[in-house]
Amino acid sequence: MSATVPAAFAESVARHAARTAVVGEDGVSLSYAELDARRIEAARALLALGVQHGDRIAIWAPNGVEWIVAGLAIHTLGAVLVPVNTRMKGQEAAYILERSGARVLFCAGRFLNQHFPSVLGAHRPAILEHIVVIGEAQADDFTWPAFVARASACGVDAVTEASTRVRPDDRMDILFTSGTTGHPKGVVTNHTQNLRVIAAWSAAVGLNPDDRYLVVNPFFHSFGYKVGWLAGLLAGLTVLPHAVFDAAAILQRIQRDRISVLPGPPTLLISLLNDPARAHTDLSSLRATITGAAAIAPSLIERTRAELGFKVVLTGYGLTETCGVVSLCDANDDAETIALTSGKAIPGIELRSVDGDNRPLGPGESGEIVVRGYNVMQGYLDDEAATFDAIDADGWLHTGDVGHLDERGYVRITDRLKDLYISGGFNCYPAEIERIMAAHPAIAQVAVVGIPDERMGEVGKAYVLLRPGQSLDEKTLIAWCREQMANYKVPRQIAFVDALPTNPSGKVMKYQLRKP
Structure with missing residues (x-):
C-alpha cells in the first residue's frame, strides 16, 4: 500500500482508468482517468496561485465533485487540507481559517439560502489571499472556472515534481473539533496513518470496485471525507456525492443509481425506514x-x-x-x-x-x-x-x-467524561454553545446539556438565567441562536430558570440538569 495520498490515488487510476470514479448529483460522470486530469489541472492552478508544500488550504462547501477534485489537488502538492463545516456561520468559519492560517479557501457560492463569501464578509482573516467560489456565484466572485483557467500558467511537470516530494509523515489535514474550552482545536494527522485507517475500514466494509458508494455524510467530517470519498476512490469504486440529507431524494438515488454502500448515523437509517416512499422503492442493490x-x-x-x-x-x-x-x-x-x-x-x-x-x-x-x-x-x-x-x-x-x-x-x-453530546451524528460541545449564547444581551448565565431525542439521538436543552429586568421567550431565543451558530448546535428546548444548580466552587452541576 502506498504511504501518501497522491501515490495511492495514482495506483488506483492505473488500475481503474476507464471505470467511473465519480457521479455528481447533476449526473456529471468522470472516469478515473478524467478525474485524474481534473486533479492535475486544479493542482496546476493552485501552483499558479503560489501554493507551496505545507500551505493550509480550506474547503467550505457541500459534498460535490469539485470538493473531491480540490481535495485531491491539495494532497497532490503536499499542502494541508482544512475542511470547514458548512453549517458554520461567518464568525465560526473565520476562526478556523485564522487559526489554521489558510491561504486559499474553496467556498460554496449560494448554499442553504446563503451566499457563503458574503457570510464570511467582514470576518475574513487578513491571511486569506484567495476565495475560489464553487457553484452559484455572484458577479464579483472568483469562480471555479476562472480558478481552473489559471492552470495554463503552470506546467504538468511542476505538479509531478511537487507530488514526488510528499512524504508519508507530512501533514495531510487539520480537522477542527470543539472542546471544553469553547473554541475548536485543530487535529493534525499525516498521510500514512490516515491511509492505514482507511485500509482497515474498507476491509471491514468489504469495499470493492463493483460498489457504488453514496456519500451523504458531509465531506468536512472524517466519515464523509476519509472513509467516504477518499476510501471509495482508493478502492476503485464509483463515488456519488450527495449534498443535502433528504430521505426521499436518497431513496430515489438508491433506485436510480443502484447504490450498494450507504453509511450514516442512525438518524439516516431511521429516516429511510420511516419514509412512506420506501415501500415502493427498489432497494435490492444495497449491500453495506x-x-x-x-x-x-x-x-x-x-x-x-x-x-x-x-x-x-x-x-x-x-x-x-x-x-x-x-x-x-x-x-x-x-x-x-x-x-x-x-x-x-x-x-x-x-x-x-x-x-x-x-x-x-x-x-x-x-x-x-x-x-x-x-x-x-x-x-x-x-x-x-x-x-x-x-x-x-x-x-x-x-x-x-x-x-x-x-x-x-x-x-x-x-x-x-466531558459534556459532549451527539445530535444527528454531529458532536456538540456545550461550552462552545454556551459561549455563543452568553453574548445575548438578555442572558446572564446559560448551561446546555444533551437530552434524549427519538430521531436525532440527542438534542440540546439550554437552561437560561436572564439578566434583571430582561424578558425573552423560547421561540425568539432559538431563532437568535440559528443566526449565530451551526443549526445542529442550536438547542431544541429552552428552560428559563431563576437559578442554576452549582457546587460550592460555583461550577454548574450539569448532572442535576440532566435528570428527567
Whole structure:
C-alpha cells in the first residue's frame, strides 16, 4: 500500500482508468482517468496561485465533485487540507481559517439560502489571499472556472515534481473539533496513518470496485471525507456525492443509481425506514452500511437488514483525533453485539478502559476509554498544552468517553467524561454553545446539556438565567441562536430558570440538569 495520498490515488487510476470514479448529483460522470486530469489541472492552478508544500488550504462547501477534485489537488502538492463545516456561520468559519492560517479557501457560492463569501464578509482573516467560489456565484466572485483557467500558467511537470516530494509523515489535514474550552482545536494527522485507517475500514466494509458508494455524510467530517470519498476512490469504486440529507431524494438515488454502500448515523437509517416512499422503492442493490455515533436499539439493526436489505450492517467508534476510526464490529456479529457495542479495535490499535489513576480495568469494569497506536493524531495545532492533556507519556489518547470492554475486547461506550453530546451524528460541545449564547444581551448565565431525542439521538436543552429586568421567550431565543451558530448546535428546548444548580466552587452541576 502506498504511504501518501497522491501515490495511492495514482495506483488506483492505473488500475481503474476507464471505470467511473465519480457521479455528481447533476449526473456529471468522470472516469478515473478524467478525474485524474481534473486533479492535475486544479493542482496546476493552485501552483499558479503560489501554493507551496505545507500551505493550509480550506474547503467550505457541500459534498460535490469539485470538493473531491480540490481535495485531491491539495494532497497532490503536499499542502494541508482544512475542511470547514458548512453549517458554520461567518464568525465560526473565520476562526478556523485564522487559526489554521489558510491561504486559499474553496467556498460554496449560494448554499442553504446563503451566499457563503458574503457570510464570511467582514470576518475574513487578513491571511486569506484567495476565495475560489464553487457553484452559484455572484458577479464579483472568483469562480471555479476562472480558478481552473489559471492552470495554463503552470506546467504538468511542476505538479509531478511537487507530488514526488510528499512524504508519508507530512501533514495531510487539520480537522477542527470543539472542546471544553469553547473554541475548536485543530487535529493534525499525516498521510500514512490516515491511509492505514482507511485500509482497515474498507476491509471491514468489504469495499470493492463493483460498489457504488453514496456519500451523504458531509465531506468536512472524517466519515464523509476519509472513509467516504477518499476510501471509495482508493478502492476503485464509483463515488456519488450527495449534498443535502433528504430521505426521499436518497431513496430515489438508491433506485436510480443502484447504490450498494450507504453509511450514516442512525438518524439516516431511521429516516429511510420511516419514509412512506420506501415501500415502493427498489432497494435490492444495497449491500453495506456502517453506523454509530449514538445509542442504537438491536431492533434497528434487524430492521436495517430486513427492511432496507443491507447484507452487511456494522457499528464502530472513532474520534477526529484517531483519523476517524478506533473500533469496528465484524460483518458476522449478531444484532445485539452490533447494536450494543462499537466493535473491537482495528488491527494494530490498542484499546483499554482505565480508572482515575490510569490503571487498566478488567472486562466489564467501567472507566475512561483510552487508545494507543498509529491512528492517534500528531497533536493539536499549535497547542502543546492541549496535546499533553490528551495524550499521556505512554502514548495513550484519553478520549473522555466512559465505557468498558468485554472478554472479546468489544467496547461499549456508556457515558462521557466531558459534556459532549451527539445530535444527528454531529458532536456538540456545550461550552462552545454556551459561549455563543452568553453574548445575548438578555442572558446572564446559560448551561446546555444533551437530552434524549427519538430521531436525532440527542438534542440540546439550554437552561437560561436572564439578566434583571430582561424578558425573552423560547421561540425568539432559538431563532437568535440559528443566526449565530451551526443549526445542529442550536438547542431544541429552552428552560428559563431563576437559578442554576452549582457546587460550592460555583461550577454548574450539569448532572442535576440532566435528570428527567
